[in-house]
Amino acid sequence: MSGWDALYLSYAVAWGALFLYLLYLHRRIGKLAAQLRGTLAQGGKTPDKPERS
Amino acid sequence: MPTRRGWSWLPSGETVEITVWTRYVSPRRRLFATLVGAAAVATILAGLFLSLYSAPLPRTTVAFANAHAAELIGLEVRIVGLYEAASPTSGALRDSWGSVDVAPIQVSLEPPLQLASGRNYTLTGLLGGAPGSMTLRATEAESLATATSAEVFVSPVAQKIFYIHMPTAWVAYLAFGVSLLSGIAYLRSQDARWDDLGMASVEAGIVFATIALATGPLWGQEEWGVAWRWEDARLTTTFVLWLVYIAYLVLRANLAEPSVRARLCAAYAILAFVTVPLSYLSALYLRTLHPQLGETGGGLSPAMLVPLALSLVGFTLLYAYIVGRRVETERLRRVAETLAARTSEGGGQ
Numbered sequence: 410m411s412g413w414d415a416l417y418l419s420y421a422v423a424w425g426a427l428f429l430y431l432l433y434l435h436r437r438i439g440k441l442a443a444q445l446r447g448t449l450a451q452g453g454k455t456p457d458k459p460e461r462s
Numbered sequence: 463m464p465t466r467r468g469w470s471w472l473p474s475g476e477t478v479e480i481t482v483w484t485r486y487v488s489p490r491r492r493l494f495a496t497l498v499g500a501a502a503v504a505t506i507l508a509g510l511f512l513s514l515y516s517a518p519l520p521r522t523t524v525a526f527a528n529a530h531a532a533e534l535i536g537l538e539v540r541i542v543g544l545y546e547a548a549s550p551t552s553g554a555l556r557d558s559w560g561s562v563d564v565a566p567i568q569v570s571l572e573p574p575l576q577l578a579s580g581r582n583y584t585l586t587g588l589l590g591g592a593p594g595s596m597t598l599r600a601t602e603a604e605s606l607a608t609a610t611s612a613e614v615f616v617s618p619v620a621q622k623i624f625y626i627h628m629p630t631a632w633v634a635y636l637a638f639g640v641s642l643l644s645g646i647a648y649l650r651s652q653d654a655r656w657d658d659l660g661m662a663s664v665e666a667g668i669v670f671a672t673i674a675l676a677t678g679p680l681w682g683q684e685e686w687g688v689a690w691r692w693e694d695a696r697l698t699t700t701f702v703l704w705l706v707y708i709a710y711l712v713l714r715a716n717l718a719e720p721s722v723r724a725r726l727c728a729a730y731a732i733l734a735f736v737t738v739p740l741s742y743l744s745a746l747y748l749r750t751l752h753p754q755l756g757e758t759g760g761g762l763s764p765a766m767l768v769p770l771a772l773s774l775v776g777f778t779l780l781y782a783y784i785v786g787r788r789v790e791t792e793r794l795r796r797v798a799e800t801l802a803a804r805t806s807e808g809g810g811q
Contacts, residue, residue, distance in 0.1 A: 412619030415684045419623040419677040420510075423630065426676070430669045430784070438791050445798045 495786050502779035509772030513625040620684035623677050625769055629777040631674035631700075635738050637667030637781060638707065642735040645728035654796075655789075657724035660731050662788035664710050666781050671704050695744040696752035703737035710734060 410418075644660030647653070678697070679689035692698055710730055717723035745752045 410683065412684050415620045415680045416622050419626055419680050422676045422680070423626045423673045426669060426673050427780070430665075431787075434784075434787055434791060438787075438794060441791065441794045441798050445794070445801065448798065448802045 495783060498779055498786070499783040502776050502783055505772050505776030505779060507776075509625055509629075509769045509774075509776055510622075512769035512772060513622050513766075620681050623681040625773045627674055627677040627681060628770065629773040630670040630677070632774060633777045633781045634667045634671035634674055635742065636778065637663045637670060637785075638703075638731075638735055638738050640785075641667065641710075641731040645731035648724060648728040649732075652721075652724075654720070654724060657728065658789045658792040659785070660728060661714060662785045662792065664707055664731065665788055666784045668704065668707050668711070669784070670777070670781065671700070671707070675700060675704055694752065696741065699737065699741040699744045703741045706734045706737050 640663040641660045644656045644663060648656035648660065678700075683689040690697060710727065713730055714723060714727050717726060
């Protein structure tokens with residue numbers, strides 16, 4: 410492995426890890442939002458906005 | 463509900479997420495988060511770009527002999543390092559003394575070198591592959607000779623991994639520090655928002671620590687000729703740190719009661735933080751090949767400092783962005799759980 414290979418691999422590892430984590434976060438929000446929508450469809454009232462933190 | 467086209471590769475919750483984010487997060491906060499995320503990526507890319515084109519890191523010869531020949535000639539010298547080579551007289555240390563090529567591993571010479579009189583000696587590379595200094599200690603006299611160069615690397619190209627490796631390690635330490643403070647704040651106030659922040663910070667810290675742990679061996683393989691050494695204190699303590707914080711997530715995932723979970727996790731985050739100074743200081747006080755930036759004033763030239771500073775700022779902003787999104791997720795989870803409980807108890811009222 411040359412220095413360039415190591416460097417490119419490092420870039421791939423770093424950006425790949427960040428991308429995967431953000432995708433995981435995105436999916437998590439999506440699932441929660443879908444759960445929220447499902448609850449609403451079952452007759453749940455629209456929840457109040459959460460208080461400002 | 464608004465629809466978005468062209469995002470079919472994303473999970474089905476995408477449009478819902480957009481709606482929920484729009485509904486529950488104020489426009490000013492959304493704009494701020496977007497700006498932080500964009501600034502983070504732009505700053506990191508600028509830092510990496512500069513590191514590729516600005517930092518002058520040619521393979522350099524450190525010529526110490528011209529300056530210190532008078533002190534060294536005729537003396538027995540021992541090269542003081544941090545590791546003992548598998549074979550003290552083999553490897554890159556050649557006995558063609560016109561050019562002593564020292565591999566960036568510790569070289570302990572047995573028997574000590576006899577420097578020939580009237581010759582100049584050059585040393586290529588630095589112990590540990592680190593910016594900083596190499597010290598030659600004379601065994602028959604107390605004189606020391608030091609050759610200092612800030613920018614000497616066996617693999618100048620692989621050295622550019624530094625601009626990812628070091629900032630991500632720094633952000634991991636920062637993240638675990640935030641989780642420590644959040645834990646203390648939670649135990650004092652019992653405010654769930656501190657618990658959210660602590661958890662978000664640990665998660666982000668693990669992501670950055672993982673990057674640092676993965677990129678380090680890639681660099682080490684090129685610079686040291688070895689990717690990992692279990693006997694290296696810095697490497698091992700950082701790996702232990704990573705495991706300890708992984709255990710935080712495992713603990714958290716296995717506690718159902720929110721208040722118990724928050725309390726225990728806060729206490730755990732406080733205790734787990736002991737691994738951070740252990741990891742950081744290990745390079746100073748324990749046996750390691752890993753350089754400790756700052757112990758000799760950094761030794762970095764402005765050409766290296768500017769991209770490093772940009773990367774540091776960028777990765778810190780990215781950490782802030784990630785923690786912000788993660789805290790939002792936790793708030794959303796609380797909203798969803800509260801609503802589900804209300805709906806099941808009161809028929810939707």
